[in-house]
Amino acid sequence: MGLLPENKKKVSKETPRNFVIFGETMNGKTYFSEEFPNPLNLNTDGNAEMIETPSINISHQRNSKGEITKSASELISDIIDELQGTKHTFETIVIDTIDDIITLFEQEITEEHNVKSVGDIGWGKGHSMIEMMVRVFIMRLKELSMKKKVNIIYISRSITIEENDVSRQVPSLKMKWMNIVNGNSDYTILCRKVGKNYIRKVESKRKNYTRDKVDDETIRSLLDTVIGAYDKSKKTSVKDAKAIVEQQEKQQEAEQKVKQKEREQAEQAEKDEKNDEPNNDEKEQPKKDTPKRRPPRPLTK
Known part of the structure; x- marks a missing residue:
């Protein structure tokens, strides 16, 4: 059927096209995305008209009663259809922000x-x-x-977390969604x-990209401004790997012990609270009024 490729090695091309860019407000996320070639910004914060980049406001269209007449998902689907099926000069699509989408x-x-x-919809259908x-x-x-060699950029805000008394920034997007987005990004x-x-710094990447194999000159020059873009991952020896796992x-194990202790303390506190409460039999019954006894009549002869 002619589906199999020729059995010989070929020169690989590894231009990355999908990016997650995250950071705090006013830290250069949008500015960085605008440096990519011919961007179209799909904007969710309502200020599409305030930026120079060609952009579209992404939101629900509603009638006078506040009911959705055209959803944001329908609008996005129409935009992607047009990007796939018509001639245009956009080379980069910026999702600003993926959290809001x-x-x-x-x-x-x-x-x-x-x-x-969504959790209120029965049988897990909402999720x-x-x-x-x-x-x-x-x-x-x-x-x-x-298919179109279009660059896709997902912009996310960031939050600060504490790990081993060290603060670091991570995308504000929930881990469940971040795994999906990140799994389809370079x-x-x-x-x-x-x-x-x-400052721009690589937090993770799909593979060890080699500069001379990135065939898009603009992408190559943009990655030159990012710390760690072409750094090779360090190999871990078996000895070091065992130490890390241990x-x-x-x-x-320590975290599980702490959680178990917290559960035991909570259970004990609940038991103590129940023990402090008087039983139904021990609860004071309302006092009944007892009739007063009349004094004895004097004896008469």
Whole structure:
């Protein structure tokens, strides 16, 4: 059928097309995304008209009663259809922000089913629906990047977490959704502002990219501004790997002991509280009024 490739090695091309860019507000995320070639910004915060980049406001269209007449998911689907099926000059699609896009999906589902959260829809159907919407959205963009060589950028805000008394920033997107987005991306990049300096640093990447194999000159030059973009992952010896695993197991064991102790303390506190309460038999019964005894009559002769 002619589906099999020729059995010989070929020169690989490894230009990354899918990026997650995250960071705090005013730390250079949008500025970085605008440096990519010919961007189209799908904006969720309502200020599409305030930026110079060609952009579209992503939101639900509502009637006078506040009911959704055209959902954000329908609008996004129409935009992707047009990007796939018509001639255009856009080379980069910026999702600003992916956090808000997923919130819009959740809002659409809850309003359609007249519930407060997707978890209120029985038999886990709400969670299945939102997950399917997110996966289809990501896969359609991935298909766009593969067929049309369009760059896809997912912008997320950030939160600060504490690990072993060390603070670090991570995407504010929930881990469940981050795993889906990150699993279909090539780089995850943190943007930070330190003083007057804007810093871009790789947090994770799909593979060890080699600069001379990135055949898009613009992408190559942009990655030159990112710390760790072409760094090779360090190989871990078996001895070091065992030590890391043992340390993680000890940490997990310690955390489990702490949680078990907290559970035992909570159970004991609940028992003590119940023991302090008087039983029904021991509860004071209302006092009954006893009739007063008349004094004895004097004896008469």
